[in-house]
Amino acid sequence: MRMVDPRFGAWLLDETGIDAESLGANALARAVGARAAATVGVEAADGYGVAAHAQRNEWASGVALPEWAREAYWQRLTTTPAERQALIDVLVVPETWFFREREAFAALARLGAKRLAAQPGEVLRVLSAPCSSGEEPYSAAMALLDAGLVHEQFAIDAIDISAQSIAAAARGVYGRNAFRGDGLAFRERYFEATPDGWRIASTVRRAVTFERANLFEWLAPHPVRYDFIFCRNVLIYFDRAAQDRAIGLLRARLAEGGMIFVGPAETGLMMRHEMASAYIPLAFGFRVPAPETNAAPVPAPLPVIAATAAAPALGSASVFKPLDAPVAAPARRPAPPPLALRPLHGAPAPRAAAVVRVPAATAQTDATPEAALAQARRLADAGSLADAERLAADAAKALAHNADTWYLLGLIADAQGRAAEAHGHYRKAIYLEPSHYEALTHLAALLEVQGDADGARRLMRRAQRAAEQNGDDERNERDAGGAHA
Template sequence: MNLHQLLRNDTGLVLPDEAVERAVRERRLRLGLSTREDYAPLPRTPEFEALVDLVTVPESWMFRDPEVFDAALRFVQRRLLSHPGRQLAILSLPCAGGEEPYSMAMALARAGISPAQCRIDALDLSQAAIARARHGRYTRNAFRGADLAFRERWFDSDGGGYVIGETPRRYVRFSQGNLLDPAVPARNAGRYDLVFCRNLLIYFDEPGRVAAAAAIRALLLDDGLLLSGCAEAPAFCRGGFAPQSLGAAYALQKQALATVRLRPRPPPPVANAKRPRVDMAPTPTPPQAASPAAVTVGRLIAQARQLADAGRLLEADQACRAALALQPELAEAWFLLGLIGDAGGEPRAAERHLRRCLYLQPEHYEALCSLALLHEQRGEAQDADLLRRRAARVHARGGKQGATR
């Protein structure tokens, strides 16, 4: 078995060849080995763990996607009211260098919620990432966006960097582990009220995604909430979750308790009626609920998300197309049409919409990941791998839509 396959078997990650070869070259140079054949680390050894640290991508930043933390805080506040006297439990995985769990800790502290009321467990495959998270020192790259007031409040300046303060630290416990290790859900079954799992499943093959979704289901309380990456929401839905949002937060619940539907309600019976298709047909008239004089593209996109949240996918499709009537080159509308098509059981239409999004915005990370999932579901592994590599390059450049993992 070659080293690439060993890494895949041990971590569950589908890794680009160049990423593995680059990591091997770095470790060989570090160890002073002259040939590729001299380097053959075995799983569960320190050298294998060092290699895993190099092939994983633990880059993130504080309050990445602020809407996600707003949604998480609102859920925690409601939960504390409905479960008085019980300490809530949050899980962040992969936690990378601690940016996500520390961001949530700062949000809790700012809202006056104490560690006694809500704790955060943070898990990552990489030993090096966990060590960095525990150390809690960050460069300027971990702080992006215009509003950095939180940095002055919760961090101490340390030369050219910043060290997380004692208050956020009290909320978080870090540990190394692999979600696909059966012992992880077995030890923590039904423990968590809220789980962050964003942009991890995109690095798994289909069996890995099935196993990961099952593990998250086991970890999450029956009425708990999962916050995922948008490109992973379809995979989680196939694994027994149903969406609470197609907007910025991508919140899901276990399907039995979800309050929205993944597929649209069937229309009333009509003689000889055929099932409507989500396609790239000419743009229909905007939904009747919208006033033509007051409609803006932003409002139509927001309306599309709200309709999709309610399981009204056909109307959400119409809202997207109404936005495209006003702004035909709007990549985000084509991206939403792709998600709606996939959720509505129209994978070919979903592919066309996602490809249109990428034509307009070639580095749309979420569209790249969603399209890769569609190809992999059809068994087109080579096409899926090419798209994943493109997505990895977008992430490596640290763009707005890069992944945390």
């Protein structure tokens, strides 16, 4: 059985909103085989006996599950709520870390402090959905504490459909894979080293309320409106109808002037729903447009993302069952205006994870092309797009075969509303490096805004395969490092 029984794919779509194909080739078939091997007794084989025992190890491949076992597991899945949860937990493999795409947390701290200063006595409310194993909501709590807020000033709700993920979040003990990059000073402030890993401090733990819940069912009757919502790297796994329903519900639960943070590959989806970019480099934040713009909404350009941004993974994006009533998508989409990406100003800066501000570039004849490209990336992240583009274009003369060069030029063109030019640069980056995750996802977002849903879906499948391969390579490198340590 090289393709999973269509009933399982239909069940997954109805139960979670996820298209089985978005998980990668045979992912659902392997999950079904693994759960069948763990739950289906050989007594159901009617005489298969020892042969069935011998074959059970092959079921997890997704290609050797016999018809009798498939039928037995289907009956178990459709009659046992615990098994439905168990299959979801197999499909949702946590892959996240603290301060992932940290500029969103910098924006939360900066704008949260500003919001409280304007509304003294109010409580800042934050939602993390899905929260996976807790790294995201705990990062939000640490960012707010570092910005000078006290517990009485903010509350963080965190939900996930995976019981395993919620249990891990409540436990609050993390291995080294949860700490990535160079900015790890927060670990010394907020964690305690134990034989099992790093345990998060109670001062952070008490700031977050965890709950196992289905996003759609939980949000629909939920009375709270949130100042900031994190819903990152999950929408890309939904089908179109589930995306529309999810964004509609999240938007309805957003407080006036609030912000939704999404993943880098989901910016096009927000534009499709006429959400306005917050113009914060690397944060991927969106707001409801001001009332006066509702008559003729104009979408914002895609925000800039650094070339080292991490790939989304299913598990930092757990799945949820959609509601029955769809939310209509807008009928048409105006062309993006030629606006430069610019940061917000005037808000107090947090003491950690701040966006770096870089002065305008000056000519440096002795700089290497690699150094010029790095400087161009820093300028783009800080919003100085014209200077960044000049440096990147000069660097491209010597680094014409470097995919990151064309990716950065694509980002800059994208942020300035030059879609055709951005499309060409992204394509060139992908030609030079076919598994370039960031170029694949940003070109997919661009195609989505332009109405090419099929093209966007194909690119996202390629991006997911690239992310899985990169994850395997990273794990192999970590395992090799541990073996040599």
